[in-house]
Amino acid sequence: MVPEAHVDKTLRILIVEDSEDDALLLLRQLRRSGYEPVSRRVDTPESMESALDQEDWDVVTTDYNMPRFGPREALSLLKRKGLDLPLIVVSGQVGEEVAVSLMKEGVHDYVSKSSLSRLGPAVVREVREAKVRREGEQAQEQLRQSMDALLAIYEASQLLSSTLETEEIGTRLLEIMRRISNLTTAVISVPDEHRQLRVWRAIGFEVLWHRVRYTPEAQAALYGVLETGEYQLLELQQPDHPGESLSTLYLPLRMRERIHGVLEIYGPEDMTQSNMVEILVSLTSKAASALENARIYRELAERESQLQELVGKLITAQEEERRRVAYDVHDGMTQLAVASYQHLQAFTSYHPSGSLQSQELLDRATELVRQTVEESRKVIANLRPTALDDFGLAAATRLQVEALWEEGWEVTYEESVRDERMPYMVETVLYRVVQEALVNVRKHVQTSRIHVELEHKGEAVRLRVRDWGRGFEATEEAAAGPGERVGISGMRERVALVGGEIAIESEKDEGTSITVYVPLPESGTIPVRQAGLNFE
Amino acid sequence: MSEPGAARLVIVDDHELVRAGLRAMLSAEPDFEIVGEASDGAEALELCRELTPDLVLMDVRMPRMDGLAATREVKQHLSRVSVLILTVHENQDYMLEAIRAGASGYVLKDAPREQLTTAIRKVLSGESTLNRNLATQLIQRLAFEVYEREEPSSANPPPDPERAAILESLSTREREVLELLALGHTNRKIAQTLFISVGTVKNHVEHIFAKLGVSDRTQAVVRAFEFRIITPPALQ
Numbered sequence: 001m002v003p004e005a006h007v008d009k010t011l012r013i014l015i016v017e018d019s020e021d022d023a024l025l026l027l028r029q030l031r032r033s034g035y036e037p038v039s040r041r042v043d044t045p046e047s048m049e050s051a052l053d054q055e056d057w058d059v060v061t062t063d064y065n066m067p068r069f070g071p072r073e074a075l076s077l078l079k080r081k082g083l084d085l086p087l088i089v090v091s092g093q094v095g096e097e098v099a100v101s102l103m104k105e106g107v108h109d110y111v112s113k114s115s116l117s118r119l120g121p122a123v124v125r126e127v128r129e130a131k132v133r134r135e136g137e138q139a140q141e142q143l144r145q146s147m148d149a150l151l152a153i154y155e156a157s158q159l160l161s162s163t164l165e166t167e168e169i170g171t172r173l174l175e176i177m178r179r180i181s182n183l184t185t186a187v188i189s190v191p192d193e194h195r196q197l198r199v200w201r202a203i204g205f206e207v208l209w210h211r212v213r214y215t216p217e218a219q220a221a222l223y224g225v226l227e228t229g230e231y232q233l234l235e236l237q238q239p240d241h242p243g244e245s246l247s248t249l250y251l252p253l254r255m256r257e258r259i260h261g262v263l264e265i266y267g268p269e270d271m272t273q274s275n276m277v278e279i280l281v282s283l284t285s286k287a288a289s290a291l292e293n294a295r296i297y298r299e300l301a302e303r304e305s306q307l308q309e310l311v312g313k314l315i316t317a318q319e320e321e322r323r324r325v326a327y328d329v330h331d332g333m334t335q336l337a338v339a340s341y342q343h344l345q346a347f348t349s350y351h352p353s354g355s356l357q358s359q360e361l362l363d364r365a366t367e368l369v370r371q372t373v374e375e376s377r378k379v380i381a382n383l384r385p386t387a388l389d390d391f392g393l394a395a396a397t398r399l400q401v402e403a404l405w406e407e408g409w410e411v412t413y414e415e416s417v418r419d420e421r422m423p424y425m426v427e428t429v430l431y432r433v434v435q436e437a438l439v440n441v442r443k444h445v446q447t448s449r450i451h452v453e454l455e456h457k458g459e460a461v462r463l464r465v466r467d468w469g470r471g472f473e474a475t476e477e478a479a480a481g482p483g484e485r486v487g488i489s490g491m492r493e494r495v496a497l498v499g500g501e502i503a504i505e506s507e508k509d510e511g512t513s514i515t516v517y518v519p520l521p522e523s524g525t526i527p528v529r530q531a532g533l534n535f536e
Numbered sequence: 537m538s539e540p541g542a543a544r545l546v547i548v549d550d551h552e553l554v555r556a557g558l559r560a561m562l563s564a565e566p567d568f569e570i571v572g573e574a575s576d577g578a579e580a581l582e583l584c585r586e587l588t589p590d591l592v593l594m595d596v597r598m599p600r601m602d603g604l605a606a607t608r609e610v611k612q613h614l615s616r617v618s619v620l621i622l623t624v625h626e627n628q629d630y631m632l633e634a635i636r637a638g639a640s641g642y643v644l645k646d647a648p649r650e651q652l653t654t655a656i657r658k659v660l661s662g663e664s665t666l667n668r669n670l671a672t673q674l675i676q677r678l679a680f681e682v683y684e685r686e687e688p689s690s691a692n693p694p695p696d697p698e699r700a701a702i703l704e705s706l707s708t709r710e711r712e713v714l715e716l717l718a719l720g721h722t723n724r725k726i727a728q729t730l731f732i733s734v735g736t737v738k739n740h741v742e743h744i745f746a747k748l749g750v751s752d753r754t755q756a757v758v759r760a761f762e763f764r765i766i767t768p769p770a771l772q
Contacts, residue, residue, distance in 0.1 A: 330597070334624050335551040338645040342557025345649040349564045373646040377624060386597075391629040399627055 011035040011123065014051055016062035016074050017090075018043040025116065026061065026090060033120025045073055052081055058127050061119075064091030064098075075106050084133060086126030090119065149279045152180040156283050160290040164297045167201075173263070173287040174203040180283075181276050183267035184246075185209045188253070189222070190261035197222055197262060209266050212236040212246055225250045225262050231281055236266075247271045251284040255292035263287070312497045319384070319428050326383035329376050337372040344369060393427040393461075394418055394454060397434050401452055404438060408448070415454040422461060426518055429494045430454075430463050433502075436487050437465040437514050446470050447511065459520050466513040471506045491516075542569040543660050546587065548580040548603065549595040549622070554645065558593060558622075561649050568656065577601025581609050584617055591660060594639070596623045596630070604637040611638030618659045618751050640752040662745060662752050699763045705747045706765065713740045715766050718757045 011030060017023045023041045030037045040055070042048045043066060051057075062074045071089045078085055086108045089099075099110040108129075109122045156176040160169055170188050177186050185204030189197040202209065212218055221232045232250045237243075246266045253260040263284050265271070344366045353359035380386065381399070388396035394417040401413040421427070434452065441450055447469030455462045488504065491514070495502040500518035545568055549555045555573050562568050571587050574580040578601040584592060592610065596603040607619045621634040621642045631642045640659040643652055706714070709730075716726045723737045730737070745751060748759040760766045 330624065331551075335554050338624065339551065339553035339557040341646055342554065342561050346557065346560030346564065349561070349649065370646055373624065377626065386625060387627060387629055391633070395627075395629040 009034060009036045011037045011127070012056060012058045013037050013039045013123075014048070014057045014060045015039055015041045016043065016048055016060065016066075016069060017041055018063065018066045018069075022063070022090075022113065025113075026119065029116045029119050030123065033123070035120070035123070044069060045077060048074065048077060049081075052077070052083065057085055058130075059086045059088065059123055061088045061090045064089055064094050071102055071107050072105065079106075084130060084137075086123075086130045088119070088122055088126060090116070146275070149180055149275070152176060153279060153283055153286070156180075157286045160286050161293070163290070164294045166291060166294045166298070169287060169290045169294060170201040173283070174201060176283060177263070177265060177280065178203055181265070181267065181280060182271055183265045184271075185266045187213070187264040187266075188261055189264060190253075191226060191259075195226070197226065200261065204266075208246070209264065211238050211240060212248065212266065213264065215239060218248065221248075221250055222262055222264070225252050226259060228252075229254045229259055231277070231284075233277065245269075249277065249280060251281060253284060253288040253291060255285075255288040258292065260288055260291045260295075308496065311493050315494055315497055316425070319425075322383045323389075326380045326386070329383070330380050330386065334373060334376040334380070337369055337376060341366065341369040341373060388427060388431055392417070392419060392421045393430055394420075396427075396431050397452065397454055400431075400434055400438060404442075404450065409450060410448045411450040411452065413452045413454075417454050417456045417461065420456060422520060423498075426461065426498050426500075426520065429498050429500070430461065430516065430518065432494055433463060433491050433514070433516055434465060436491055440487055440512075441465075441467050441469065444469070456520075461518050461520060463516040463518075464513060466511065468511040471508050471510050471512050539566045542567050543591060543656070544569050544571045544587065544589045545656070546570070546572045546574065546580065546583055546589045546592045548574045548577070548592060548598070548606070550575050550598040551595075554595070561652065562656075565653055568653075577603055577606030577609075580606045584610050584614055588614060589617060591618045591620060591656060593622050593656075594619050595645075596621060596625070596634075604633060604639075607634070607637040607639050615749055616751060620655060620659050635754055635758060638755065640754060659752060662741070696763070699765075702747060702763055703765060706744070710740050710744050710747070711765065713737065714744055714756065714760050717741070717744075717753050718760065718766055 013027075013030070015023045015026060017026070020041065023039070027037050027039060040051050042051050045068075048069075060074065060078070062069075062071045064070055071087070075087060078087060087106070088109045088111060089102055089107050090111050090113060092113050094102075094110070102110060108126045111119045111122055156173075159172050159176065163169060163172070174186050174188065177183060183204065185202070185206065185208045187202045187209050188200050190200045192198050213222075215236065217234070218236055221234055224230075225232055229252045231252060234248050234250075235245045236248045237245050247269050249265040249271075251263040251265070253263055263280075265280065344362070348362060348366065353362060385396050385399060387399055394415045397415065398413060401411050404411045422430075438450070441447070447467050449468040451464075451466045453462075453464040453466075455464075492502055495516055495518070498518050500516055502517075503515045504512065505515070506512040545562065547555050547558050547562075547570060549558070552575070555575075559570055559573070562570060571589055572583045574583050576598045580592060580594065580603075581601070583589075592607075594603040594607055598606075601609075603621060603623075607621070610617050610619055619637075619639045621630075621639045622645050623630060623634075623642070624645050626644055634642045641655055643655045647655075712730060713726060716729060721729070723734050723741065727734045727737045741753070741756075744756055748756050750756045750759055
């Protein structure tokens, strides 16, 4: 058998042989078989090892009868070196058992020196088989790599979609990239408001990307990616190191029309081999979608907090307005009515009425003016009781409870806040919650028993309004009339405004309890007597 | 028109109309003479220093210096001048605060004329203007607060020479009368309880006022609690 025409006829053969003559015979035989052998003869393990280290070989032949060396030693040396080279024993007669046992141990073939004509075909066959074996291993290796890559993509998408933190996504993306490709250094750059790409996150050897990234070629490519949204693969020369180039891959972090930035990957030549680029593109798009999600989430959160702030402003403004009107009524209308009442009384005492009829009319007018004072007092109390400003939450709450008690409700009140003052908004919010809760009880609850509790404990104040009425099921809260819904959501918004928590528990026929917990800032309370009355 | 020996009153309110109304109502009473008017606390204080009236009708919510601050000042410097607070607020906290500030009483601005004049006369005669239930409640709340406030150190209170002197000066009978005053009892009721005449009770009360440096019953009781001369009655 002769090597096929298109096959390279060069054969790199390492001959383990102590006889120069036998080696020459062997080479002659191979030439006869059509090979152009390139060979080296060795006859000690040391020289064989150095030959293996220095050059690549296609095949190794070994003599059987040498003083310090033989096929078994040659075999174990190849194994130790991790080389899958065909090993053919070329020897004098060794007997069939020996030959068989050598083959079992891993020698590929045995050719007798007396029938060297077999050597050519044996070499051809073994070299070919070794090549098949090698290719098989490569294929397996590639398969393994692909599997690794697929797994990495899967893990990466899990990982990327498990966070809404932009920073975290960037860091994770770079780490994943490094794990699955053999990149040396990578950068994520993002455009600023002037569309200038700024380095946002980097991984690996910084000096390296610094060297190439700012070259005109690299910059052109980077902005190209930013413009077109298509990736670019290029070789960049390192300006200070002539002849040394870096494989460079610029990938857009693109989600639909939005390009969040560019992922820049720098590494050795083989970094972008096989299907790695596709994998990196796919990962980058996953990262881009994670970034888009993060952006949307951030916007939503921002809008949420803006809304919260707006609601807060609204509540505060409403409170301010109520306060203003209350004091206007107090200082204006009420005093006028008071003065009118006093004048009418003075008039009565100076001018005893001439007739019963005129006396009745005068009495009626006087009474009406007195009722005006009474009414304005109610208006003030409904708007914003002055007691809340002057004496604080505990006193103002007691007034509400007393009013209810006078209406005939069985209401109990327990408080440990006394005359301590809390921040203005905390007092207002808690006062309004009590007010709203009692309005609900009056309107809907069908009970006469209510308990109000106000407790100042450590750095927090806790309010509880409990009734023993008909209660409601959780689903009913949503189904309640618009007024009630506003009431409850109003409570929630107010409580949120001062950083508190509200829990509304209700069970059918068991009653309802509203518990509010508001943390107080350090030294959040001041005794009223030090604070002085707020009459201004 | 006021007769000789009429009580000298000062009206303090930032609303001119209200002052005019009060003046109109009170000038019909021959035993009252309105000697001055002020439109805020600071003015009131100045006027009191100048005129030393028998009684000041004091509004609460006023610019510059509110009525309670002015009352504190008046009582501190001119303890013989009585203050009657006039307000539109109808709740215990305001009354309590007024009494804490040293006022002898508390009347609503829209009270009928008779109620106002009665209150003024009661204060002038050293009687409590508050109705008994209310007075008792107020005093209990006040006493409870004094008691609570001093509780931490009550096991070993710091020596107070003023307190010691007052305790020393009060007779056993006077302390009994003081305790009954704290329950909001009238002179008649105290006389019945202690089997003494109403006249004797009046004498004891006047001595108690002098020893405690106060001009009315409410302030006497407040003082007595503050100096822990009597312990608060059981809370209802």
